[in-house]
Each structure stands twice: as C-alpha cells, then as structure tokens.
Amino acid sequence: DKFPYPHFMAKEIHEQPETIARAINQFLDMTTGALRPLPSLDFDFTTLPRITAAACGSAYYAGATAKYWFENYAALPFDIDIASEFRYRHPRLTEGGLALMISQSGETADSLAALRHCAANGQHIASVVNVEESTMARESATIFPLLCGAEIGVASTKAFTSQLAVLLCLALKAAQARGTLEPEMLHKRIAALMLLPAALSEALKAEPQLKQVARRLAYFHDVLYLGRGPFYPLALEGALKLKEISYIHAEGYAAGELKHGPIALVEKGTPVIVLAPTDELFDKTLSNLKEVTARGAHVILITDPPGAEIAGGDAAEIIVMPQVDPAIAPIVSAIPLQLLAYHTAVERKLDVDRPRNLAKSVTVE
Numbered sequence: 001d002k003f004p005y006p007h008f009m010a011k012e013i014h015e016q017p018e019t020i021a022r023a024i025n026q027f028l029d030m031t032t033g034a035l036r037p038l039p040s041l042d043f044d045f046t047t048l049p050r051i052t053a054a055a056c057g058s059a060y061y062a063g064a065t066a067k068y069w070f071e072n073y074a075a076l077p078f079d080i081d082i083a084s085e086f087r088y089r090h091p092r093l094t095e096g097g098l099a100l101m102i103s104q105s106g107e108t109a110d111s112l113a114a115l116r117h118c119a120a121n122g123q124h125i126a127s128v129v130n131v132e133e134s135t136m137a138r139e140s141a142t143i144f145p146l147l148c149g150a151e152i153g154v155a156s157t158k159a160f161t162s163q164l165a166v167l168l169c170l171a172l173k174a175a176q177a178r179g180t181l182e183p184e185m186l187h188k189r190i191a192a193l194m195l196l197p198a199a200l201s202e203a204l205k206a207e208p209q210l211k212q213v214a215r216r217l218a219y220f221h222d223v224l225y226l227g228r229g230p231f232y233p234l235a236l237e238g239a240l241k242l243k244e245i246s247y248i249h250a251e252g253y254a255a256g257e258l259k260h261g262p263i264a265l266v267e268k269g270t271p272v273i274v275l276a277p278t279d280e281l282f283d284k285t286l287s288n289l290k291e292v293t294a295r296g297a298h299v300i301l302i303t304d305p306p307g308a309e310i311a312g313g314d315a316a317e318i319i320v321m322p323q324v325d326p327a328i329a330p331i332v333s334a335i336p337l338q339l340l341a342y343h344t345a346v347e348r349k350l351d352v353d354r355p356r357n358l359a360k361s362v363t364v365e
C-alpha cells in the first residue's frame with residue numbers, strides 16, 4: 001500500500017532512512033558502531049586477488065561507485081562490467097577471485113548469465129540482492145541481502161541506495177581484514193555510516209525546492225549531469241532516472257570529459273546538473289561548472305554548505321545537502337536525483353510507477 005503517497009516511487013524514496021539503516025545494521029551495530037563479523041564466507045578478503053562485478057542499469061551504477069570504495073579503502077582490484085557486455089568480451093578472470101553480482105530482483109537475465117559464466121570459470125560467487133528467494137540468491141554461495149522490502153516502482157530508488165550501503169560496508173570490512181585503512185580512518189568511515197540514515201532524512205527536506213526546480217526542468221528536451229570520482233556514476237544514475245520516468249533526454253558525463261565533446265551541446269538555458277560536494281575534486285568540478293555557466297547553461301548545483309558558499313554566484317540554483325564524510329556523500333546525493341526525476345515526471349503528468357516500455361525485471365536478454 002502506498003498510502004499516504006500518490007505513487008510507490010514517492011513512498012520508496014521516503015522510506016530510505018529506514019531501509020538504509022536496516023541494510024547497514026547487518027554489518028554494523030548501529031548503536032555501538034562495532035563492525036559485526038560477516039557470515040561464514042567461502043573466500044577470504046585478506047587473500048582475495050580481485051573482485052569482478054557485473055550488473056545492469058542502476059545496479060551497475062551502484063557497482064561502478066563501489067569500485068572507488070574497494071580500490072581506495074581496501075586496495076582491492078575491482079572490475080565492473082555491464083552484465084550484457086561481460087561474457088561476450090571473454091573476460092580474463094583471476095584464479096581465486098570473487099564474482100560479485102548486484103541486483104534488486106535477482107532475476108535479470110544478463111546478470112544471471114554473468115554469474116553462471118563466473119561460476120563455470122571457478123570464481124567464488126556472491127550477490128548483493130534484494131529478493132532472497134530469487135534465482136540469483138539460489139545460485140550464489142554467499143548473499144548480502146539489501147533488506148529494503150519489496151520495491152514496486154519500476155525506477156529503482158531504495159534498492160539502489162541499499163546496494164550502495166551494502167557495498168560500502170563490504171568495502172570497509174575488506175579494508176579492516178586487509179589492514180589497508182588507518183584505524184582512525186576506518187572509525188571515521190564507520191561513524192559516517194552511523195549518521196547516514198539521519199543524513200538521508202536531512203536530504204529529503206530539500207523536496208519542496210527540488211519540486212520547484214522540476215517545474216522548470218519538465219519543459220526542457222535535454223539535460224546534462226556532471227560529476228567526478230564516485231559522483232560520475234551518480235551522474236549516470238541521475239540521468240537514467242530522469243529519462244526513464246520523465247522521457248526527457250538526459251546524459252551523464254564525467255565532468256572532466258566536458259571539453260572532449262559534450263560542451264558542444266550547451267547553449268543558453270541548457271539545464272546542467274552538477275554533483276559536487278566539497279571533496280578533493282571540488283575545485284576541478286567547479287571550473288567545469290564555470291565553463292558551462294559562461295556558455296549560458298542553467299546550472300543546478302548539488303553540493304554541501306561550504307560548496308554552496310564557494311560556488312555561490314556561478315550556479316543558477318543550489319541544492320544544499322548536509323555536509324558528510326566523503327565516503328557516504330554519493331549515497332546522500334542519490335536523494336535529490338531521485339526527487340528531481342520524480343517531480344519532473346509528476347509535472348509532466350506521467351505514470352511514474354509504470355513508465356512506458358519498461359518492466360520491473362528484465363528476464364530476457
């Protein structure tokens with residue numbers, strides 16, 4: 001039941017402070033901050049040579065974000081492919097490696113085919129999956145459930161953020177096992193995770209402002225999303241969310257790629273959504289923001305309070321997110337992207353929960 005929300009998507013967006021707490025609590029005692037032991041695994045993070053991940057759509061973007069966490073925090077090589085591309089490129093799998101599948105439904109045909117390819121080639125198989133009775137869950141030696149409850153809206157929202165949260169927890173467990181993060185840094189990241197549900201509640205408060213922004217966005221034909229580092233896959237996710245439910249053409253780009261082509265699209269009034277909280281890449285993204293502003297773009301900047309202060313006059317609109325540890329900032333930034341897509345589709349009077357041509361789970365190739 002979606003009551004009191006007009007759509008399941010709205011309900012699922014607003015559930016995220018609770019669903020994320022449930023996902024994290026599997027790995028972390030949310031009151032004491034102690035990392036819990038993992039269930040028995042058929043692999044060992046300390047000696048694992050490589051993780052090979054494959055997924056589709058939003059689940060792929062969750063994996064693409066997790067690559068930054070596993071490589072930065074756990075010094076663990078992490079490959080990620082779109083599942084439909086994976087097995088046809090004859091990937092060279094590392095002996096003793098872990099194949100990590102990411103899926104809400106656990107029934108996505110290409111993701112299952114990738115899983116089977118890895119299993120046939122001797123990889124350990126684990127999946128980050130919501131539906132625990134799914135084919136993917138059954139065919140995995142280890143499952144890391146999302147625990148976000150049934151997701152009814154076709155566009156993934158709470159499953160996406162739970163995928164991110166589970167993957168971040170796993171990266172921190174791997175970092176702990178491998179001794180690749182200084183204890184203070186590990187504790188900082190754990191403390192940040194404990195604050196994540198509250199940070200998502202805070203982020204949801206931007207809804208009235210995002211609804212206003214969406215009122216204008218609804219009448220454009222092309223929207224660009226830019227981000228760097230882990231905000232690059234988030235930019236891709238924001239663009240996917242907008243196109244699938246509002247049918248507005250949207251493209252996500254790594255901000256550094258702007259000058260290599262996409263800046264040619266920018267003309268007076270072009271909406272450009274820039275994801276840039278204050279991290280070590282902020283200045284670089286800010287200079288990209290100034291480049292598009294100088295060409296007349298209507299920049300909607302999603303940042304934190306210090307970012308808003310610095311970027312001030314260069315963006316047409318600023319959506320201020322809470323200031324959080326860089327580890328969890330990508331998860332927080334998913335909220336305004338979802339709300340923006342949702343309200344844009346509502347403004348266009350579209351069937352938000354059942355967008356045209358899309359199915360909740362894609363069980364054919």
Ligand code: F6R
Nearest residue numbers: 057058059103104105108155156
């Ligand atoms: C986007 C969306 C899809 C799914 C993709 C994978 O909002 O919902 O892109 O993320 O079809 O589905 P699962 O996670 O069920 O494998």
